[in-house]
Amino acid sequence: MAGDNEVGRRPLTSYVGRADEENEVRRLLGVGRLVTLTGAGGVGKTRLAAQVASSLTRAFPGGVAVAGLSELRDGRLVARTVADSLGLYDTAARTDTDAVVSYLRSRRSLLLLDNCEHLLDGSTGLITALLRDCRDLVVLATSRCSLGIAGEQVLTIQPLAVPPEEIGTPAEALAFGAVRLFVERAGSVLPSFEVTESNAADVVRLCRRLDGLPLAIELAAARIRVLSPSQIADRVERNSSVLATGLRLSVERHRTLRATIEWSHSLCDEAERTVWARCSVFAGQFDVSAAEDVCGPLGAGSAVLDAVDGLVDKSVLARVDGTDRVHYRMLGLLREYGGHRLADSGEEPAVARKHRDHYARLIEQAADTWFGPGQDETDERLTAAHADLREALSWSLRTPGESPVALEMATGMIEYWVARGAAWEVRDWIDRALASAGPETPGRARGLAIAALCAALHADLPRARERLTAAEAIEDDNAAPYVAHARAFVLMLSTEPNSLAHAAEAVRVFGERGDVRRQMHPMFLQGVALAYRGDLPGARTLLGSMRSRCEEAGENRYRSMALFGLGVAEVGFGGDLDDGERFIRSALEIDLRASDVLSAAYRVDGLAWVSARRGEWVRAAELFGTAATLWDRCGAEPDVALAATRQTFHGATREALGASEFDAAFSLGQRRNPHEALAGPLAHPESERSVLPPLTRRESEIARLVAAGLSNREIAARLVIARRTVETHLQHISHKLDLTNRTRLAVWVAGHEPL
Template sequence: MWAMRRTAGEAEARRRALTSYVGRTDDEREVRRLLGLGRLVTLTGAGGVGKTRLAAQVASSLTRVFPDGVAVAELGELRDERLVARAVADSLGLHDTAGRRDLDAVVAYLRPRRSLLFLDNCEHLLEGSAGLVAALLRDCPNLAVLATSRCSLGLDGEHLLAIQPLPVPSGEVGTPQEALTFDAVRLFTERATSLLPSFEVTESNVASVVRLCRRLDGLPLAIELAAARVRVLSPSQIADLVEQGSGVLVTGLRLPVERHRTLRATFEWSHSLCTADERAAWACCSVFAGHFDLAAAEAVCGRPGNEVLDAVAGLVDKSVLIRVDGVDKVRYRMLRLLREFGGRLLAETGDEPAVAGRHRDHYAELIERAAGAWFGPGQDEAFERMTAAHADVREALSWSLRTPGEGVAALTMATAMIEYWVARGAAWEVRDWIDRALDVVPPAAPGRARGLAISSLCAALHADLRLARERLAAAEAIEDDEAAPYVAHARAFVVMLSAEPDSSVHAATAVRIFGERGDVRRQMHPLFIQGVALAYRGELSGARELLGSMLRQCQAAGEDRYRSMALFGLGVAEVCFGGDVDEGERAIRAALEIDLRASDVLSAAYRVDGLAWVSARRGEWTRAAGLFGTAATLWDRCGAEPGVAVSTAHREFREATQKALGDDKFDAAFEEGRQRSPHDALSGTSARRDDGADGVLPPLTPRESEIARLVAAGMSNREIAARLVIARRTVETHLQHISNKLDFANRTQLAIWVENRARTRPR
């Protein structure tokens, strides 16, 4: 089962908005009614009216209605139609697989499931969003879609619900109690109180609060921006300033209706209250697509660090930036409408190219630093830094591709660390970035041959051997010495997958040249290819020596992902090519332990599949069938299947197991294995996976209940992710939903709640 998912930063950025949700009871009821009538409901309305908040509230309440889960795909940070399907695949945790586009993978995953997809902020990617939704609704009969957009998706069967601003008093209000019956006043009061606990609506200020909410037309975002000023201004002063600034509309923001003009006026008023440094930072920080840290803000602003720190602090205080607390540092996020406003201000200054260039350079440097740390103990941190910056890496690549003369920079960024994209399950995406960069760089551009070779490698990863050979031939024709090891690496992989001779020779060439250049990280995959190729040729001792060398280098460096690959290679050599099956099992188990700690579901699927081969080699047919079932659950969880690297071994051992048991016994053991945790494969137990532990804790879902119990047991998010074999950001998203449902602010409250429920549960 999967449930609502966002990146950790997105979930935290939404926290404040969701923990004090105001009003919309009738709207919630109507959204649920429309979802009962049709499979596509789109919430439309002005920017800042609260579409996202309402949709999230409804979606989080429907996990029982949609037993296979509610997924959230946030499109607001995208600026490229081509990435819409990839965003949905990311929200489902899907890895790309050979021969399947992102859309194909999403359809294959959702087709058998009764689930809800919440697609947020579609209007700027309308064609891509509409095309995706049409395909999903056509091919996934049990799927429902809840979308937010400033306009209709224009699809047959679409139910539209126009979301209106919060109710405001239509005339004079006599008492605070009467005023607080209106949702707009209540929202202002709650936001103001969160910033200034002593604030309250009184007889003396109620008229000013009502006047302000009426002037802001009940728009939630405008009300929140105004409430952010209560620490320094009274409601009367805020209302006066809003009215005085309402005619100063110089931003060029194209919003056609009166309420949009009201929102634009509110932005302009907020902007007028900023210092000069804060205004400059607002404009510069509008280039960020996702959340960012202080170092990134300093880079794009191009100002001394202390000035940027003060400006960022001021923008947080004014609610222009949202603070996002991370494990080791604070990050910031700008709501999309405020980002659009800042972007137009930046364009008016003429500084947009320079700021966007600094943004690109910052993320190019971040990629280089992550690449430098990948082969070592900082690998997990590098992966998390890249994951947190993914939206802005995409934006930096996109800007470089659409800006004349910047294609080489895009090519360098895209080819710098393919390991990150593969680990993220987005090899298709990086292949697309590389190919688009190759299309715009000149034939004699530096790095072109290397880019072609890496593009060939990506095509081979997806079993597109025809394209892989074309790219490889083009790379070899350039005769670039700098690209020589990349070409040899790609050639080795293509030859191995084609079952042709000499793959070990090409791999050895890549290993040698990368070694001469001191590039140990890039030696690893060619070493793996060389070792497995030697085993295939019957040279088991040579395979053991090479893969053992790879393993020792990884251990010495404190590296995990390639260490898991080396161990798996040793296991494959022993199990599949006549070696010591016990040694093979130990190696595959050790690899699986690494993958489970890292919550690497795709790699874990390969390792559990490998343990099934071990059991088949021993004639333990029932256990082998169960392990194939456990692996199948993992393949299914990440939307993948046994790929090009192990397809032959998987097929042969599975067919042997099925033949030995017969279809009925195989199917029974396979289905039982599907219910087991991959941790059982390590322990050798056959206990069924118990996702619900001691049962569901209403109002939580089974998965939320399980995570709540693990929190109560004192486990960290990383430990929970490893235990359940899910991504850590998925754990964080589940915890956010638990917080929303129970209105808890911290883990201690949740642990106490779980313990109390355990004590009071009937025996």
């Protein structure tokens, strides 16, 4: 639908052009650094902004970033969302704003920030910081109101053009955007529909009555399967005085939009109306199981699935493709309307609690299935539910007495948050839950220990020690292995003694409790500590055991960690070099499949050590360069615990080559794809192949991979970028080439490859 849908997603329908508005937006972007598209909800700001942004990729060699805020309800997460859109990991001890500024400061880039109106403070704060510190950045924002930032250029978007009341032929009617949009949407519902001499006047009457508002037109077009244009127009006119209350639309001309939403609501049966209202608690996309948990039970004989199907048919819910499970999402204005209905019904507190409970159970289920063959599926489910995990945490923190549940949710699956590059975010959720929960809260010591571990992940050792001291002051035997684990990590990062003993204690106690998943990281720490102590056989035995347990369980993420530990032990401490290389390469293969950028940085760095030990100095320097690009993406450097070994190999490589030759090889490596580290001497990367006009280099690269049959997930793994980034590029390609499916894109690529 038009309006508030997230711009980073591939559009479900083609774009009905607004040539004059597009040209004006481009002109404003050429003379100013902040352009805000304003207008009422449903007027088409998002689609217009996305179309313009997709056409400007050549003008911004630093990239076009797209961040949709419609799923957010917490202004603290605006900068994190932008960092996500840039593929940045938050592993360094810096704020999300600092990470975004650091990345964009030297780049000529365009940032599209969509749906700012409900998070004005967070949006304006971030934009102000970016425009101040990133001199070559241009921002295109959409909002129902202006942002009030100095230098802002505001363009109010009007509805689509409508024909005059007296129109002649169907061809004349189709010259207007409102009519074209209605025909296109009606055709997607009823393929045989077209404007004819007999119905042209009614189509025009309807589009005029709907004031050319895209959302209203789409809602009306959804009824074309059961009503004619004349019947739809008659019903819209009869309902024009029945206004939906509570929607934040002050412009008189948009009463029709409110009336259209109210009319759509009146066409639903009682079960559909109930599910519409209850689904308004979802912040993002949701699957059937979530809908059934949150919306049920309905009245006798009514099923949630049937109601969901009816709402999809009426265009209230949109089906989201591209995942293994079918998901649904609700447009912002329709969610807002449903939210008012839910509040009026008195059910809001109970439904919100059901929503929170569903996602708390999802975290529990993820914890049970993460260490095993279902890890990828678990990650997919959590990723799809990310916006609602945030909303469930936020609800628990703002609802009296519920912060202990927030603490349990935030600490239950830190592997997920770290893997998606959101260690800082989960650290913030934990800290907020600890601050909100009372001193007698069950699990507080465990929460403090995990908070210490998260602080250590950012190398914030003072904060980590403070949290550990607070955890140790609480007498709680259940927290003992968590405290030992965090203590071991802190001691290793600070190169202090006794890391080995604390890691071994955590492994022992977690083992006694049958908690294999939580044994894994302290077991890695224990194995590396043995290698540092000079006990290479002990390190091999322990890390080999960790690897075997992962392989037996069908687990991959911790298996990669075990393999890397074995590689570090062999390469860094005088072991078998061939074995070490084999271990690190196997770990890198796992990480690249999972698009785990931080882990891949460690592995590529490790392969540079291998080349340095062999005296392959040029290759070592190139690999250090490839790793550096990954470290930069993460805003991180190798942990202190590995720094001494890395510095030895890095320094030896630079000395052997000399500064000039080292820098040249390092620079070449920075332009390489990490996959090439697995292929022997680094060959010319995919990105150096010719561009396919009018696509950019990156778009050409993605188009070729689509033509080769790779899925979005496989493309993300191949290029070591986020899947949402792939989806954004595909949206740009779709707009440029006017191609609506992957098969047509593959045919286009085949016909445009140079001979």
